[in-house]
Amino acid sequence: MNINKLAGFSLGLLMVLLLFSPSLFAQNVLRIDGSSTVFPVIEYATSYWKNNPPITYSEFWPAEEYGIDTDKNLADYWAGLYGLDKFRVQKNLSHSGQGLRKVAKGNVDIGISSTAVRFEYPGKLEKELNKYTPHIIGYDRQAFSVSKEVYEAGCAVLTKEEIVGIFKGTITNWKGVNSCNYDREIQAVGRTVGSGTETMFRVNLFGSAEVSDLNGVDVRQGQNQMVKRTLVSSNNAIGYPGVEFITDENPAVEVTWDDGATYSVEDEGWPLGRPLYMYTWQGTSKKEAAFLRMILSDFGQDVFVEQNTDYYTLSDSEQAYQLDNLPEVE
Amino acid sequence: MINDQLKEKISPRFLLASVVFISFSVLFTFFVLFQTFNVYLFLLVVAGVVIGWIFYEDSTAKALLFAASTSAGTILILIASFLFIRGLPAFQEDPIFFIIGSEWDVYGEVYSLGPMIWGSIIVTLGATALAAPLGVSSAIFIGKFAPKWLRGILKPAIELLAGIPSVVYGFLGFVLLNRAIMDYFDISNLGQYFAPSIILGFMALPTIASVAEDAIDAVPTHLEKGALALGVTKWQAIKEVTLPSASSGITAALILGIGRAMGETMAVTMMIGHKTAFPSPLYDIFEPGETLTSLIASQIGEASGQSIDALMGAGLLLFFVVLALSVTSRLIQSRLQRRFRQG
Incomplete structure (x- = not known):
């Protein structure tokens, strides 16, 4: 038997052991x-x-x-x-x-x-x-955020009914939003179904996650970064990225909620939180x-x-x- | 002395069999992944190989090489059976609705793959429409017309196209192409079927070009020379003799390309809109949608319970479609080779 070989293999064995040791002593x-x-x-x-x-x-x-x-x-x-x-x-x-x-x-x-x-x-x-x-x-908190062009066209305050309409597909053009003077079809950006963000968005807006007719959603993205990217690269989009993903290129809008009050994302009582x-x-x-x-x-x-x-x-x-x-x- | 006696008792064939068995255990170990018990199993295998190597180096080496070479097949079988076991439940309840139904609602727990299958078909057709003419044309040019120096540039260029990671294609598509198409056609959405089709076309191009070129190369030159001797032009000889002879090989190339486009995931996932509904009208390639691969990639992380089963079902379907495509293409290729060998 070759003693060198044996030594080599023992060393190999030891290395394998070391490799697995963290899971053994976890x-x-x-x-x-x-x-x-x-x-x-x-x-x-x-x-x-x-x-x-x-x-x-x-x-x-x-x-x-x-x-x-x-x-x-x-x-x-x-x-x-x-x-x-x-x-x-x-x-x-x-x-x-x-x-x-x-x-x-x-x-x-x-x-x-x-x-x-x-x-x-x-x-x-x-x-x-x-x-x-x-x-x-x-x-x-998630903000409601829109493409820069939309914001600059005056769409800075949306009501809850308008947001619901946009995501359900009953409002398809920015003309249909009261504060807007912008003739462009709406691109609604959602999140991956089943994700925590999407679930909480539905609960906050509709009271339950089981809403089957969100036909207004055109694009679903898996991450905040992708939502932001979509808002920035488009001129007609609305989405709900996390607060930290709001930039000048995709500003946040204010919302008028059930109680008639208008909230900005920093306000106490902002409806889109989790x-x-x-x-x-x-x-x-x-x-x-x-x-x-x-x-x-x-x-x-x-x-x-x-x-x-x-x-x-x-x-x-x-x-x-x-x-x-x-x-x-x- | 003792070694020799042992060697006589234990036949190499028996040893081979045991090492193969051990190698399968190793594979199994990796498959069930690093549970504490498997560590010992793994160590046992290592010890077995060490002892085998010291006493019977030749047969151990042979057995290890055998195990390594069969591992690809074994893994394929393991993947197929895993997908089959996990994916089958999705088909059991109502297979027809699962395949052609129109609703994928995670919250309502209603799952059918119709829109995604349709999406895959649209995107794949689009990609093929771009890649097939480009790929076959470049194969003909490289194989028959290009001078040696140009061929030396074109062939590696096409192969390099295949080497670009798909995430790079996806990134370019998401950042540049999506927006460009939106502006150019004045559409209101990013992430339609159209943009990923183009990117997928470029990704399938190298596959089609290189396999088609092999097929054209495989046509014996005496066929073409015979035609040339009768006074036809080079293009006529290619059109009437070479291409018909290579047609089954070119078909194989197209099928491989289709398989590539259908199975590609990353680029599509980054670009497409992930809307799990049929476009209306059905042929509207400028609507956002979803394909089978992008469905799995985008939802598996968030899936639980029933939706995992449904995604496994999607994976099973995709696996067998792509497998069938590549097997068909192989069969056609080997038929082509056989024909020319006999001829």
Whole structure:
């Protein structure tokens, strides 16, 4: 037998072992998967967690500013609240549906979703849905946005009836919109059916996702970027991209809603919003709670939601409610 | 000494069989993907190969080569059976409605592929209408008329066209072509059937050109020379002798091109409007629509439960149509080759 050969193969074997070892020793990891909408918040939270800044770096871990009395590093403190050591956080970007599927299967600990689970699975029994434990960490808003040419033609305020008409196909020309003086057919841009954004759009506008006659929608796009691109490259389009995708080339319009009031996208009460969910499965473990508590705290809301994304934070009462839903700290 | 005894007891054929079995397990391992248990199975296979290599290098090498060469076929069978198992439920309830119905409503849980099949047909026909004349003409020119230096430029150029990633085609189409067509024809929507047809035509062009050129090349030169000797012009000889002889090969090229256009996904997904309804009137290529491939690509990420089944059904349909197209094309090609070999 050739001893060199044997050595070579042993080395190969060892490398294979090393390759697989992360999955064998994956016990002390918090796994997160799901919606690309919620993902930016998670990404910032995870990078802070991973870098684990010490208390002396008050720029990144301003504990004192938020009335937190500790001398521990950031992640050590939040994990320590539940008597845990700092654990690793593994995040993966996919879709709401996948996050919800994986958390139910136990493939991940937290499934992030931009839509409530009851809208994602309308056919599921209440008993099954209740196994998903929801945590709302902030709000996203979609704007109604139009092509620049449309905006410049004076179409700056739309009523709810007009928007419904456009997406149902009963209004097909911009002439049919009251504030407009623009003779051009309307191109209505929707989102992929089944996606969190589309589901919440339907719920917000029609009260239910099961609307079968949205015949006015001409184009459906899978991402905010593509919606924006379509609005910008056209001269007749309307769509509902996320607030952060509004530019001078595709301005947001104001809407007059059910109550007769006119809202701009920054106003309290803007009708096209949706909560950002983090779902745990059948209650919330200490490990999950430690990470969630960091995001739900004043510190997390400010840093991860307010400063680093274009999303909207929870109101004080909502925040208190969400924190109450987590397991008690030790 | 002991080695020799062992070698006698274990015949190479038995060893071959066991290594093949082991290789299939490896494939299976990758297929069910990295569950903890499979790690040990995988290690077992590696250990088996290591031991085999040390004691019976020749037969192990032979078996590994065999396993590697059959892996493509095995994977094809695995894919086909997976699609069959997952896609069949969609056809079971009401197969006729599933194929020709007109509604795809994820929220109402009503699924039929009619508009997407129609979309695929329109887009593929459009692409073929562009690629077929261009491809066959360039095949004739490159094969028969082009001087050597020009041929040296044209042939690689066409092949390079095939090498451009489809996402680049899709990007150009989405950013430039969609808008240009919208302006030029004064249409109110991006993402009609028309623009992806053009892009797909360019993508199918290299396939058609190179296979058709092979077919024209395969026609024995004495046929053409015989005609020339009778006093016809070169074009007459090509028209009356070469092209009819190569016709089945050219047909094969067209079928391959159609298969390519029908199966292409990325470029279409980026350009098309994803409207899951029949255009009205049916032949209106300037309406936004959806094809089978772009349906799967755009919705699989958001799908759950029943809609996954329906998408798997779409995948199954697409798989067999494209498979049938390429098998047909192969059959025609081999018939052509046989004919000339006998002749």
